Amino acid sequence: xxxxxxxxxxxxxxxxxxxxxxxxxxxxxxxxxxxxxxxxxxxxxxxxxxxxxxxxxxxxxxxxxxxxxxxxxxxxxxxxxxxxxxxxxxxxxxxxxxxxxxxxxxxxxxxxxxxxxxxxxxxxxxxxxxxxxxxxxxxxxxxxxxxxxxxxxxxxxxxxxxxxxxxxxxxxxxxxxxxxxxxxxxxxxxxxxxxxxxxxxxxxxxxxxxxxxxxxxxxxxxxxxxxxxxxxxxxxxxxxxxxxxxxxxxxxxxxxxxxxxxxxxxxxxxxxxxxxxxxxxxxxxxxxxxxxxxxxxxxxxxxxxxxxxxxxxxxxxxxxxxxxxxxxxxxxxxxxxxxxxxxxxxxxxxxxxxxxxxxxxxxxxxxxxxxxxxxxxxxxxxxxxxxxxxxxxxxxxxxxxxxxxxxxxxxxxxxxxxxxxxxxxxxxxxx
Amino acid sequence: xxxxxxxxxxxxxxxxxxxxxxxxxxxxxxxxxxxxxxxxxxxxxxxxxxxxxxxxxxxxxxxxxxxxxxxxxxxxxxxxxxxxxxxxxxxxxxxxxxxxxxxxxxxxxxxxxxxxxxxxxxxxxxxxxxxxxxxxxxxxxxxxxxxxxxxxxxxxxxxxxxxxxxxxxxxxxxxxxxxxxxxxxxxxxxxxxxxxxxxxxxxxxxxxxxxxxxxxxxxxxxxxxxxxxxxxxxxxxxxxxxxxxxxxxxxxxxxxxxxxxxxxxxxxxxxxxxxxxxxxxxxxxxxxxxxxxxxxxxxxxxxxxxxxxxxxxxxxxxxxxxxxxxxxxxxxxxxxxxxxxxxxxxxxxxxxxxxxxxxxxxxxxxxxxxxxxxxxxxxxxxxxxxxxxxxxxxxxxxxxxxxxxxxxxxxxxxxxxxxxxxxxxxxxxxx
Numbered sequence: 001x002x003x004x005x006x007x008x009x010x011x012x013x014x015x016x017x018x019x020x021x022x023x024x025x026x027x028x029x030x031x032x033x034x035x036x037x038x039x040x041x042x043x044x045x046x047x048x049x050x051x052x053x054x055x056x057x058x059x060x061x062x063x064x065x066x067x068x069x070x071x072x073x074x075x076x077x078x079x080x081x082x083x084x085x086x087x088x089x090x091x092x093x094x095x096x097x098x099x100x101x102x103x104x105x106x107x108x109x110x111x112x113x114x115x116x117x118x119x120x121x122x123x124x125x126x127x128x129x130x131x132x133x134x135x136x137x138x139x140x141x142x143x144x145x146x147x148x149x150x151x152x153x154x155x156x157x158x159x160x161x162x163x164x165x166x167x168x169x170x171x172x173x174x175x176x177x178x179x180x181x182x183x184x185x186x187x188x189x190x191x192x193x194x195x196x197x198x199x200x201x202x203x204x205x206x207x208x209x210x211x212x213x214x215x216x217x218x219x220x221x222x223x224x225x226x227x228x229x230x231x232x233x234x235x236x237x238x239x240x241x242x243x244x245x246x247x248x249x250x251x252x253x254x255x256x257x258x259x260x261x262x263x264x265x266x267x268x269x270x271x272x273x274x275x276x277x278x279x280x281x282x283x284x285x286x287x288x289x290x291x292x293x294x295x296x297x298x299x300x301x302x303x304x305x306x307x308x309x310x311x312x313x314x315x316x317x318x319x320x321x322x323x324x325x326x327x328x329x330x331x332x333x334x335x336x337x338x339x340x341x342x343x344x345x346x347x348x349x350x351x352x353x354x355x356x357x358x359x360x361x362x363x364x365x366x367x368x369x370x371x372x373x374x375x376x377x378x379x380x381x382x383x384x385x386x387x388x389x390x391x392x393x394x395x396x397x398x399x400x401x402x403x404x405x406x407x408x409x410x411x412x413x414x415x416x417x418x419x420x421x422x423x424x425x426x427x428x429x430x431x
Numbered sequence: 432x433x434x435x436x437x438x439x440x441x442x443x444x445x446x447x448x449x450x451x452x453x454x455x456x457x458x459x460x461x462x463x464x465x466x467x468x469x470x471x472x473x474x475x476x477x478x479x480x481x482x483x484x485x486x487x488x489x490x491x492x493x494x495x496x497x498x499x500x501x502x503x504x505x506x507x508x509x510x511x512x513x514x515x516x517x518x519x520x521x522x523x524x525x526x527x528x529x530x531x532x533x534x535x536x537x538x539x540x541x542x543x544x545x546x547x548x549x550x551x552x553x554x555x556x557x558x559x560x561x562x563x564x565x566x567x568x569x570x571x572x573x574x575x576x577x578x579x580x581x582x583x584x585x586x587x588x589x590x591x592x593x594x595x596x597x598x599x600x601x602x603x604x605x606x607x608x609x610x611x612x613x614x615x616x617x618x619x620x621x622x623x624x625x626x627x628x629x630x631x632x633x634x635x636x637x638x639x640x641x642x643x644x645x646x647x648x649x650x651x652x653x654x655x656x657x658x659x660x661x662x663x664x665x666x667x668x669x670x671x672x673x674x675x676x677x678x679x680x681x682x683x684x685x686x687x688x689x690x691x692x693x694x695x696x697x698x699x700x701x702x703x704x705x706x707x708x709x710x711x712x713x714x715x716x717x718x719x720x721x722x723x724x725x726x727x728x729x730x731x732x733x734x735x736x737x738x739x740x741x742x743x744x745x746x747x748x749x750x751x752x753x754x755x756x757x758x759x760x761x762x763x764x765x766x767x768x769x770x771x772x773x774x775x776x777x778x779x780x781x782x783x784x785x786x787x788x789x790x791x792x793x794x795x796x797x798x799x800x801x802x803x804x805x806x807x808x809x810x811x812x813x814x815x816x817x818x819x820x821x822x823x824x825x826x827x828x829x830x831x832x833x834x835x836x837x838x839x840x841x842x843x844x845x846x847x848x849x850x851x852x853x854x855x856x857x858x859x860x861x862x
Contacts, residue, residue, distance in 0.1 A: 181624075194612065195626075195627070196626070196627050196628075197625065197626040197627075197628065199624060200644070203781065210644075213628065213637065214637065241764060293773065333671075333672065342724065353634065
């Protein structure tokens with residue numbers, strides 16, 4: 001299916017701008033994950049990685065002193081190598097969006113990047129992160145200390161922090177914020193407090209801007225759970241709008257306790273689909289509830305209400321084809337996983353804006369949402385195992401998401417079937 | 432159906448800020464139309480309307496001189512009356528978003544509004560339009576001259592323009608742009624060139640900001656047409672994915688000429704749904720094409736592929752109920768018009784960003800899109816007449832949209848049935 005996501009032969013470089021400890025890498029990784037989930041071919045080019053490879057990971061702050069001619073030359077070489085790799089990646093053909101992650105803290109440096117991108121017909125959007133809130137900066141410094149490969153060999157915490165502060169000072173001396181109003185840019189000021197957006201034109205640029213404007217960094221959990229076992233589940237049928245089975249009803253009764261045990265705050269919102277089995281599963285939860293049509297299960301079209309055996313009998317070709325490219329396979333008169341991702345995009349956007357949430361959903365829907373948070377590729381997405389009667393707690397962290405699974409100890413049918421080893425003829429696989 | 436559109440008992444005042452001829456009323460009307468289409472209860476309070484009612488329409492520019500004590504007092508009285516009416520409208524209960532349209536050009540005035548809104552538990556978002564591009568300002572002044580009720584009695588064009596320029600000068604003397612970073616605001620600078628967004632938090636605020644960032648004022652046309660007559664149309668069946676009838680095929684062949692005759696530019700994009708009848712209808716058009724799953728026809732669920740007679744026979748209660756509230760009626764296992772509006776929201780957003788477009792769509796889909804442009808209420812939306820084999824040209828103007836209809840002179844079945852005079856029992860009506 002064609003979508004408006006990509007307009008022709010677009011090549012876009014998102015160029016990060018900002019002092020160290022301003023969340024540039026965090027932002028680059030979030031944007032990358034979001035666009036990859038939407039099906040965009042995206043790659044991050046992190047200059048720090050090149051610098052560490054070329055000159056070693058444990059350079060002292062003096063390496064970053066603008067008056068250190070040797071250090072400056074070496075850093076510029078790494079920056080250039082990353083840029084060259086980026087252009088090569090675009091030239092190879094299918095690259096759509098590159099994220100060029102470095103400080104890029106002077107007008108001269110940005111002009112240099114812009115000119116080279118223009119020559120290569122690559123559009124440029126600058127993403128500048130500015131922060132003058134000391135508390136936020138310190139938080140970031142501490143996080144960098146514990147996660148940056150630059151300091152993995154430094155044992156004394158205070159030594160690392162001081163060295164990093166000195167490094168920031170070197171950059172701060174030469175730092176110039178973006179003032180050229182001919183450039184396409186977004187400035188993020190103090191993490192979500194203020195944004196300045198200049199000369200944004202394309203669809204993708206506009207999506208990235210809107211996404212960035214919805215991010216926050218407040219710690220929170222996203223709980224996901226499938227509905228309790230349904231009557232259709234026990235009959236091996238897909239789709240429909242059936243009630244819970246007796247076992248499913250037990251899960252609905254156990255869910256409030258299961259959630260409250262693993263909930264860190266008391267402010268929770270519950271999202272369900274508009275189908276009976278998710279509404280009934282969430283019915284006992286003592287939190288505000290919202291029904292989203294967009295969370296309804298994948299529409300199986302003409303196969304709705306059938307068992308896999310019946311599908312194999314009535315639509316043998318469709319059935320055989322599905323495992324060849326399950327992500328893009330669209331049921332006759334229904335939807336594909338690809339369709340679901342596009343349908344769920346506004347849900348993801350709203351999820352980013354929310355704090356603690358529990359989503360009572362369906363197998364295919366939760367696979368898409370899980371894949372977004374865990375950054376899983378489209379070919380693996382339709383085979384993610386999301387069992388019945390299991391609460392999954394997702395915790396967004398600075399550089400990824402952690403997960404824990406809590407089984408309710410109430411038996412249910414197993415609706416999961418792994419990807420078959422050979423795809424034709426194919427054994428049964430679940431939606 | 433509950434949606435995330437409204438979060439509890441939200442009351443939001445969008446307060447316009449800007450000199451005369453900066454497009455404030457245009458922006459207020461666009462935002463109002465968009466939110467109303469999404470189902471938000473919204474109302475514009477235009478202080479100019481109160482001023483004209485209270486003190487007459489033909490006040491000379493000296494009335495607006497900040498040194499004219501009497502004029503100032505009178506203007507402030509009108510501003511206060513509009514504000515009081517706004518609060519009364521909120522107090523009446525169901526009001527969600529008010530647009531308070533005036534210059535509000537000093538910090539003092541904005542502080543005054545903010546304090547009164549705080550007392551009434553009304554959230555405030557300021558929308559400031561700034562323009563220092565002389566060409567744009569002049570365009571706006573000329574448009575105001577031809578459309579403003581303030582100058583309807585002035586015959587000499589040059590006189591009106593000069594008086595209006597003097598009025599702007601009076602405001603400019605006292606004008607203060609928003610600098611208070613505690614306020615929630617968006618500044619629009621030179622119509623889409625730059626945006627500054629501060630302390631935006633809520634879902635609705637975020638939607639309004641994103642919408643404003645997608646608007647442009649380049650003149651253009653939106654063409655809408657249903658697919659050519661389909662085999663199902665001739666059989667009286669709804670839904671499905673049938674091919675064109677022979678008459679429908681004739682329409683597909685006639686469409687390129689019909690469009691090119693009424694197209695003012697040569698840069699056109701074609702959007703179709705993913706269903707055969709729209710793709711076949713657009714097949715001969717020599718422009719770039721895009722298929723949108725979101726443009727697929729309303730899903731009639733269990734009624735898909737049936738005739739209205741069959742629906743009446745198999746689901747007599749559903750059938751009888753549909754005309755009681757056609758906008759919210761959801762087919763079993765399918766969709767309602769309300770669902771469609773939510774599904775089409777990203778399409779509308781992208782439409783605002785595009786220039787010349789032709790949409791080859793379906794009856795229910797085009798009703799929703801047409802209602803957006805023509806600002807029609809939800810209860811009338813499902814009864815809009817969008818006949819087969821007719822090209823509709825929509826032209827967005829500063830204060831609304833004009834339409835022209837071009838019939839292709841190729842006969843087709845009539846699928847339109849008006850709202851029945853009594854709703855129970857109800858005669859046949861089309862989806």
